């Protein structure tokens with residue numbers, strides 16, 4: 001009989017897990033949609049705070065900077081240029 005109980009417990013856990021997965025999935029989907037909307041406007045977003053990155057020129061390199069100062073993003077060419085010159 002206790003075996004039966006365990007199986008029920010497992011099943012409940014599965015249901016709870018599935019709900020959590022569904023919730024996480026919903027959150028991801030909303031976030032992705034939000035990002036897509038912004039990207040449609042031609043803007044890249046900060047991967048940390050999801051604010052639109054601000055294009056800037058630093059030492060002759062085009063970079064995208066987080067408006068909150070969380071970081072600066074370079075494209076690969078700019079990054080390699082930086083590596084080879086510093």
Ligand SMILES: [Zn+2]
Pocket residue numbers: 046047048049050051066067068069070071
């Ligand atoms: Zn940011």
